[in-house]
Every structure is written in C-alpha cells, then in structure tokens.
Amino acid sequence: MNAAVSNGGRRWLWLTFWILVLFLYAPLVILLIFSFNDRELVSFPWQGFTFRWYHTFLANDILLGTLRTSLKVATGAAIVTTILSIPASIALVRRQFFAKGLASGVLLAPLVIPLVVLGTALLILFNLVGIPASPVTIAIGHIVIALPFAILTLVPRLERIPVALEEASRDLGAGWFITFRQITFPLLLPALFSAFLVSFVISFDEVVVASFVAGDNVTFPIYLYSQLRLPRQLPQVIAVAVVILLISAIVVIVAEAGRRVSDRHLEAEIAVNEEEVSLS
C-alpha cells in the first residue's frame, strides 16, 4: 500500500497537475498564436495568419537597439556574477569560520528585498558618488540581484564534490590554484554554466531596478514596459517576445538536461579523477 496517496487521490492529484500545467502554459501559447494575427490591436477577432510582425521588428532599429543594450548588460552581469559566486560558494561550503551565518545572510539578502527599494537605493548611491547612468550601472544592480541565485546554484554541486579529491591534490604538493584549476573547476563547470545562464536570464528580464538607474539607456524590458503602458507597436513587440520566449525555454531545457547528465556522470568522473590523482 502506498502511504502517500490512494488510487483515487492519485487520479485527483494528476488532474490538478495537468490543470496547473494548462494554467501555466496556455497564456504563453496564446501569445504565440496572437503573434501571427494580422491585426494592429492585440485582441480578437482573428484576421488571418501573417509573418508581418516578425518582418517589421527586424526593421525596427529602436527595438533592435534595446535588444543589443540588454544583451550587453546581461552578458556583462552574468560574467561578473558567475566569477563572484565561485569564491563565495567555496567559502560557504568548504570553510568553517566565525560569523558564517552572517556572511551567508549578507550574500543572500538581495533575495528578499523588494526591487523598488534596491532601485531607489542604487539611484541615490550613483547620484551621490556621481556615477553617470550607463549600461554598467544597470549591470551593477543586476549582479546584486543575480548573485544569490548563482551562489545557490553552485552550493549543491560543490557539496557533492568530495573534499578528499582536493585534499589528495594538496597532499601531492599542488598549490591551491593548481588544485582549483585541475580538480575543483572542471567538476564545478556544469554548475558554473547553469549559474551563468540563470544570471543572464535574470538580468535580461529585469525591469524595476533597470528603470531607476538606466538614464537614457533603454533595455528591452524597459522598452517592453513602455509599450505595454502606451501600446503603439505592440504586435511586433509580441513577435520579438515570442522569439525570446522560445529561445530562453530551449536554453533552459537543454541546460537542465545537460546538468542532469553531468550529475549522473559525476560519480564516474570522480572515480576516474581519483585514479588519476593516485597515479600521478
């Protein structure tokens, strides 16, 4: 007998699951369908199938410019976030130290701050110190937001990498850098890739903090937000949106699949690495 659920309960739970999936995905599918609707207003009635909006957005320089700004900001933010998250998560997983709770609290605190507060806080900081608004100021804010997510992506993977491997390397005379480069880094790589993607996605989608510190630098979410309030070119914006939606969904699924494969190989890899360590 299954203690968690009866047969009737099981059917009921599966029904709930599929209703939730429908609830989660139907709006996205509707967005996809309407991106092909041949009508200026994004609503019923259906007036025929068209690729028009996809053509117009490819010719819209303002829109493409905002996409370029967002790509720049997100790439920069994701690179710095990933680099910062490596030493942070190694310290949190591998080291014992006084006030560790405080340190992890500070590093993870941006998880629980309303973004409107972070936006105002950075606006005051940049104005006070005299740093002009630029893609860099946007990226700075996004790194603060993404860092906890990157750390929480690396921590579970680091915990699964046996300390013994690093110790063996040290015992054989390798310095900390060689140990990191030869042992920890390669085993951490899949998680680093995930951390990069998560940070990229967070930055590419972020609108609140960006709108406070962007100045004249319009990112794609800021542009999208202004289009939603005063719709002028909404259909082509939706077309871009659909493209982004599909790309991000594919990237996430591929990354997750890759992470799982690499996790399954982790034990094997470790065994091989242990062998190499003992041979060298």
Add this chain to the structure above:
Amino acid sequence: MATEAVAPTDPLEPDTSRRRAGSGRWKVTGGLLATPMVWVVVFFVVPVIMVGLYSVGAITLLRNDHYMSLEGWRFFISSDTYLSLFWKSARMSLGVSISAVLLAYPVAYLIALVSGKRKYTLLLVIIVPFLTSYLLRVLAWRIILGEGGIANTFLQTIGVIDEPLKWLFNSQFAIYLVLSYVWVPFVALPIFVSLETMDHHLLEASSDLGASRMRTFWSVTLPLSLPGVAAAFIFVFIPTLGEYITPQLVGGPGGFMFGSAIQSAFTAGLDWQFGSAMAMFLIFAVAILLAVFGRFLYVKSVRE
C-alpha cells in the same frame, strides 16, 4: 532553493585547511569572501543605509530636500493615504502568497511523493514558465482578460454571459490572478524540496501503525513540509510588498500600490526624501518579517 541555503553551515563538512594554522585559515577564508562581500556591501548594504540617511535629510541631493529633517517621515506617517496604500499592498501580498502556496502544494506533493522516477522532469515542466519573461506573461494575461479579450469573447460565444465581465480586467481580481500565476512555479520549488528531503519511511511507519492516509498527511507529511511552505510563502510575500508593475498593467485605477507611490516619488514627484521614508518603512517591514520567519529559510532538511 531556499532550503539549500543552509548547506554551508553543515558542521559535518570537513575543513580542507585543517592542516594550516590559525591566521592562515583566516587569510584564505577572507580572500575567498572579500570580493563578493565587498560587492554586496558597496552596492546593496551601503545604498540601503543611504536610503535611511536620505529619509532624515542627512543626505540631500535635490533642491527641495530639507537638511536634517523628519519632514518626509512626518508627511508619510500623518497621511492616511500612504499608510493605507501600504496595507493594501500587504493584503495583496498575503492573498497572492496564500493562493500561490495553495495552487503549488498539491502539485509539489504529487511530484515529490507520487510521481516516481519522472519527478525532475515534471518539476522542470512547472518551473520553465518562471524562467521566461515576466512582462510577457503579464502581457499574455492582458490578451486573455482584456475587454475584447479571449475570456470574455469565449464566454459570450458559448452564451454564459451577455455583457463582458467587468471584473475580469483592470480589477483587483486581475492583479491577484496574474501575480499568483507569476509566482506559482517559484513556490513549488521549496515545497518540493521539503517534501522530497523528508524521511519517506515515516509515511510507511505511520501507515503500519494504523493511521489512515488522511491522518498520515495531517500528522506527519504536512508538519514536516511546513518549513518549505513557510520559505515559499516568505519568498513571494516580501518581493510582492513592493510590486507595482503588474498592478499598473492589469489593475486599472485600483492598481496604484505602495510600490507605485515609492516609484512615483522618485520619478514624477521628485520628492526623494518622502520616497526614501516610504522605502525605509518597507525595509523595516521586511526586517520584521525576516526576524519572525527568517529561520525557515535556513532549515537544511526536516529529517529526524
């Protein structure tokens, strides 16, 4: 996700540097932590302190700021409008967090305890929408709920209603629905983790001792998953307190929230001191919530 945060404090994790002497250990730890900590302190902790200083006029940047004055706070506290906006936002956060948890719990339960080997695939199916654009998901709901939207058109076509339903769009209902929609995938994660990490033998033990499934759920499963539920709740409740984007886009005139007031004080209103007072008030509210519920964010597992 929430529950993984704890792992760092696990005392069972051996220390790689145990061969090194006192001050050397500190140097290594300090070296590792220095850059990320400096980043978070400089671009997060210090700016938040500055908001506090700005709200009392210790920092002034605009011409209409009052040097060393509680004018911003006085204006905020004495006006019923802004305090009641805060409570409106708090009610919205509460409603959204509760409905997101209620929607996510049965599904997290199914994935963690019933679905067997496919559970990570199913979890991914639930989480993927969270990783797609926030604004796009809000936009999709405008197409569904709006005046000439799909919901009204559909209901009129099948003859359930004659007039378009007004409460579907530009309403509190729309705000609650869309925000719950946005947060459900994120909420499912910590609840799943708490159900997944609990000792599943306890369920068998409970049933061996003669408890019904209902009894097992209420006396064993639910209490053991409460830390995950609390973590999920707080992870939705706190960010939603300052939320103004979705209410503005789907809430109509009633979509002006506490976050909107802060945002407009800094942009249209150009009264940064008043805006800082409200932002600081929000930080205090968050700090109180974290003091009460924060421990749930640091529970590694609910085993034993």
